[in-house]
Amino acid sequence: MYQLNYKQLRNLVYLDEAVSQKVEEAKSLDLSFTDKLGDVAPFIKNDMRLIWRNKRTKTVFLMSFLFLFYGLIFFTQKTYREMPAMLMFASLFVTGGFALNYGQFIPAWDSAHYKMLMSQSFKYRKFLESKWILMVFMTSFLYLLSFPYLYFGIDIFLMITAGAIFNIGFNSLFLLFAGSFNRKRIDLNKSGFGNTQGTSATQFLIILPLMVFPMLVFWLFDKFVGGNSGYIVVASIGIISLLCKKYALNLIEKQYIKNKYVMINAFGKEA
Numbered sequence: 001m002y003q004l005n006y007k008q009l010r011n012l013v014y015l016d017e018a019v020s021q022k023v024e025e026a027k028s029l030d031l032s033f034t035d036k037l038g039d040v041a042p043f044i045k046n047d048m049r050l051i052w053r054n055k056r057t058k059t060v061f062l063m064s065f066l067f068l069f070y071g072l073i074f075f076t077q078k079t080y081r082e083m084p085a086m087l088m089f090a091s092l093f094v095t096g097g098f099a100l101n102y103g104q105f106i107p108a109w110d111s112a113h114y115k116m117l118m119s120q121s122f123k124y125r126k127f128l129e130s131k132w133i134l135m136v137f138m139t140s141f142l143y144l145l146s147f148p149y150l151y152f153g154i155d156i157f158l159m160i161t162a163g164a165i166f167n168i169g170f171n172s173l174f175l176l177f178a179g180s181f182n183r184k185r186i187d188l189n190k191s192g193f194g195n196t197q198g199t200s201a202t203q204f205l206i207i208l209p210l211m212v213f214p215m216l217v218f219w220l221f222d223k224f225v226g227g228n229s230g231y232i233v234v235a236s237i238g239i240i241s242l243l244c245k246k247y248a249l250n251l252i253e254k255q256y257i258k259n260k261y262v263m264i265n266a267f268g269k270e271a
Contacts, residue, residue, distance in 0.1 A: 070090055089211060096164075
């Protein structure tokens with residue numbers, strides 16, 4: 001017993017080592033690859049960290065992959081085959097799960113530190129572009145994952161492709177514009193399942209142009225013109241919107257700057 005006690009004490013000559021607590025270094029994501037994006041890189045890094053570290057944003061991110069299977073509800077049913085407008089509705093969701101669910105709450109995701117963010121010296125345009133790039137990247141990635149839908153035929157895949165282009169071109173910019181009217185603070189630590197915090201009339205109103213508009217356009221051209229006209233027109237709206245991105249972002253930036261202090265005041269209130 002003496003020998004055991006002696007060896008133990010000898011190994012613990014410095015008492016501070018015996019009572020010290022182990023400190024583990026926090027592991028952070030390596031986001032250095034975003035540096036290639038230039039001035040928007042810091043904002044994209046912040047968004048990616050925010051998405052992965054908080055319950056609600058992580059739920060939105062993971063749920064976007066579940067929306068990939070949304071088309072199976074419609075594309076496997078003969079009833080919906082006779083309702084092409086509903087198939088376009090499903091096609092928009094297949095690739096637009098992230099953009100629609102994340103984009104409708106921009107910039108409320110940053111509401112907890114919005115006042116601090118707005119006190120920094122940076123170009124508001126870069127802040128908005130980072131959100132746009134994130135939505136476009138995720139939509140493009142989800143489109144690549146949707147390739148197995150070719151199993152249901154080229155017509156279905158053309159519809160998904162048209163929906164992806166519409167999401168990238170029109171919906172991403174429209175969601176940024178609609179975000180300038182958000183006034184509800186969001187608690188990111190709360191679960192995203194069944195959580196309506198931060199939801200207002202704005203979220204319900206933006207569904208009309210995002211979903212009903214492309215469905216209506218597709219139905220009109222598919223019924224009265226025929227052929228592939230429905231796909232072409234919906235995709236063309238997305239391409240035209242993408243070509244007008246610079247002009248659209250100028251208008252959106254002005255709208256955010258106009259409502260800057262109103263949003264700071266709104267986000268400063270407890271949810």
